[in-house]
Amino acid sequence: MRTIYKRRSIRKFEDRPVEREKILKVLEAGMNAPSAMNQQPWQFVVIDDQNIIKKVLEVHPFARPAKEAPVSILVCGDLEKELAEGYWPIDCAAAVQNMLLEVTDIGLGGCWLGIYPKPERVACLKEALSVPETIVPFALIAVGYPAEDKEEKKLFDSSRIRYNRWDVLYQQ
Ligand SMILES: Cc1cc2nc3c(=O)[nH]c(=O)nc-3n(C[C@H](O)[C@H](O)[C@H](O)COP(=O)(O)O)c2cc1C
Numbered sequence: 001m002r003t004i005y006k007r008r009s010i011r012k013f014e015d016r017p018v019e020r021e022k023i024l025k026v027l028e029a030g031m032n033a034p035s036a037m038n039q040q041p042w043q044f045v046v047i048d049d050q051n052i053i054k055k056v057l058e059v060h061p062f063a064r065p066a067k068e069a070p071v072s073i074l075v076c077g078d079l080e081k082e083l084a085e086g087y088w089p090i091d092c093a094a095a096v097q098n099m100l101l102e103v104t105d106i107g108l109g110g111c112w113l114g115i116y117p118k119p120e121r122v123a124c125l126k127e128a129l130s131v132p133e134t135i136v137p138f139a140l141i142a143v144g145y146p147a148e149d150k151e152e153k154k155l156f157d158s159s160r161i162r163y164n165r166w167d168v169l170y171q172q
Helices: 002-006 020-031 050-059 064-068 088-105 119-129
Strands: 042-047 071-078 109-114 135-144 165-169
Touching: 002 088, 020 042, 020 071, 020 088, 020 135, 042 088, 042 135, 050 064, 050 119, 064 109, 064 135, 071 088, 088 109, 088 135, 119 135
Parallel strands: none
Antiparallel strands: 042 071, 071 135, 109 135
């Protein structure tokens, strides 16, 4: 729970690169996520070329953290690996969350930048990275050493929990 409380969206970063070993740890965290039928329908692109990010910013109004960050990781769905139809975005989301938790745990900061299902964002990244037809850009994660401090957050809310039937709350 400590890492879960600590994870926040970090949008400002120090001007220093992230070590390759740390990037690999973050990727390993993504690859260890659960997936439907264990299909692991993900592929990753490590991006530190600001010319690519510049193109993303033209179609994505909330992608500024990727401009601030020394590196971003694009998580993509691989439709050729899909065994359980329709589940690939859910699996990729699980991978992204694992990666954000690992980012936090190793002293980095990160921010999830939504790509899928916005068609113009998906198309932009497909074009910019020359990805094959069966690969779908899903989310961009801006990663770097944090240059902002954010409070831990705890959002537990017992009114969101029911017990056996909808009209009975689960008492703490
Ligand atoms: C699917 C998804 C898409 C998101 N897209 C963006 C985005 O494009 N730009 C951005 O700055 N933050 C984005 N976020 C981060 C959210 O704004 C952030 O998680 C939320 O405000 C809660 O703050 P916290 O992450 O610090 O707990 C996204 C988060 C999710 C889960």
